[in-house]
Amino acid sequence: MQNDDKHALISDLINLAKADEKITSQEYDLIFRLANRMGVTKEKVKVLLQNPVPSKPIFSELERITHFHKLLSLMNVDGEVHEKEIIVLRNFGLKMGIRPGAIDQILIKMNDYEDKIIPTQELLNIFRAHYN
Secondary structure (H helix, E strand, C coil): CCHHHHHHHHHHHHHHHHHHCCCCHHHHHHHHHHHHHCCCCHHHHHHHHHCCCCCCCCCCHHHHHHHHHHHHHHHHCCCCCCHHHHHHHHHHHHHCCCCHHHHHHHHHHHHHCCCCCCCHHHHHHHHHHHHC
């Protein structure tokens, strides 16, 4: 994955974290951890926090599902889900080409779990049901 693509994905996370007009320490930590896994430096993340770059299209279905899962995890990491975050998450999903029914089912299903994190296999099953 090219650096520009990585920066766009991290910027998506930042924009979601900023949706409720504050970034919690848990959100910062998750953004930095995900960036580190992608090989993006802490210094670059700090730059992106001030100046996020625009989203880029994600072509692979697996990459779209993975990115949506990261966004969903970020939204839930601090235990506070705000309506603005849900709207931003839904819009990211639609922009990535995820079907509205899949997004809605995921948003409902996350409430079945204490930490609101849907297990990966269950998330994949939801996507399979909507794409087959």
